[in-house]
Amino acid sequence: MTTPTKHLVVLGAGTAGTMVVNKLRRELPATDWTITVVDRDDIHDYQPGYLFIPFGINTPEQIRRRKRPLISAGIDLVMGEVDRVDPAARAVHLGDGRVLAYDQLVIATGTTPRPDQTEGTLGPQWHKEVGEFYTYDGAVALRDQLATFTGGRLVVHITELPIKCPVAPLEFTFLADDWLTRRGLRERTELVFVTPLDGAFTKPVASRALGNILEDKGVVVEPDFMVERIDQERKVLVSYDEREVAYDQLVTIPLNMGADFVARSGLGDELNYVPVDKHTMQSTAHPDIWALGDAGNLPTSKAGSVAHFSVEVFVENFLDHVHGRPMTRSFDGHANCFVESGHGKALLLDFNYDTEPLTGHFPFPKVGPMTLLGESRANHLGKLAFRHVYWNALLPGRPLGLKAEMSMAGKNPA
Structure with missing residues (x-):
């Protein structure tokens, strides 16, 4: 059996980290690449559910699962605290003394x-x-x-x-x-x-x-x-x-703030977020380091939808990059946010780096069923239903049928 010669290390098994390892395990041959994801514990929370707990809409049990079953076979899950990253040596040092070598590193340790x-x-x-x-x-x-x-x-x-x-x-x-x-x-x-x-x-x-x-x-x-x-x-x-x-x-x-190890490694800004190219999520200082989800300094909302859409772009660019091809995808800052407004209604915001939230319908023009920048029952039900989508489609890396790029279809000009 051929021993893999390339090593991808992902720091953080939250939303972005779990999505990306599950997607890349299907794309990177196990004969060529090992994939290791590092996190401090085996608990994965559906963080949008925190909002509902104080009002009894979600129970704590509904938003918490173990990480290991959420991560595909063929991926190593390492439990440990990250002490620092040594970009020159391409090594991750854990708090207990273990050292993980990498060829490509993804930082997805979020914000706290x-x-x-x-x-x-x-x-x-x-x-x-x-x-x-x-x-x-x-x-x-x-x-x-x-x-x-x-x-x-x-x-x-x-x-x-x-x-x-x-x-x-x-x-x-x-x-x-x-x-x-x-x-x-x-x-x-x-x-x-x-x-x-x-x-x-x-x-x-x-x-x-x-x-x-x-x-x-x-x-x-x-x-x-x-x-x-x-x-x-x-x-x-x-x-x-x-x-x-x-x-x-x-x-x-x-x-x-982002993770403290980012500061100790000299990789972050004043809030410990990793400076990245806002279209590719590649570190502006180290071409073999990437930051996904809330860990990077993207000038858009730190939201699960941004993690989802940016990961879609990242995966294709990453595969081009490691195969020596130019990266052709560009993340546009697409964010899609439900806003619970109470009394069984919610709004929906859809925007990107260049376009503010507009009125209209989503995901289908004129049909919806969700309304943009307006309160509706359908938006509220969509937000509640997303917990099921999160566990069963988003984290496993299955297609959701939504394009990563923001569409103007169905939107009314400002």
Whole structure:
């Protein structure tokens, strides 16, 4: 039997990492290539489900599975912490001393909430009066905390962008409005949305539409708020310009950062994201290193749809690259995001690097069944159904019938 001579190492077995190893195992002959994926544990979470746990829409059990069964045969799954990457030696050093040699390296270690980066966050009320839903433990703790909520000032707060799933804080606010209404607590609750942006979202067209929904729901928006610290004793957010926002229950989205080993390896920017070519996901410093999913510094949303569409482009380019051919595919920044708006409805945003979210229908022109930049029941059902698609089609790397490039078909010009 021929011993493989090439080694692909993928760091991270989350959404992007799992998709890419499953797709490439079918394309790279096992006689030529070994594929190894490294992660710290054997737990894979469907992270969009974190949003629903505090409101009882998803149970914790529905969003969590073991990683090993999700990864195709013929792929080595190595459990361990990554200490650093040595690009000159083409080696990955693990925390326990093991060293993995690579010919091609994919960094897919995502982004992580870092509450330690904002003064006062990790005080005695962390995961109590100061909650979050960007981790499994945080979402479960917030569910338990909200169960005791009887009214007051509920503040949803974004520390700084970029964050994974940038619409999730808005979704939480909309779902909280629904949840409070159904429990007879809405009139006793002041909902406040605190953001470092000057509006509801980063894209002006979507920001106006989402801002109108916030206004219709009676949500107070505190824009341009750059938090300096959380004062848990006084129960206030304090900004750098000394503004204060009081809360009874705070739901904060901490600063998000890439993996620490990226910094130790000299591969990242100030937030530990790997600088990459935004069309190929290839490192701008090392042609044998790539960053997928949330690990790279792509100028678009850190969202599962971006991971999906960019991986589709990456696989074809990667195969061209390792066979000595020019890369011919170009990722256009395509993002496709459901936005839960409460009361059984949701919006759908579809955009890329150059085109803002527009109105229209998706995925089929005039037919839909989903509407773009407008609330509908079909969008809500589409978001709920995606959990099944995620486990059974997306992660295994099966075709979903959606082109990686954004289409203008079915969209209304701005």
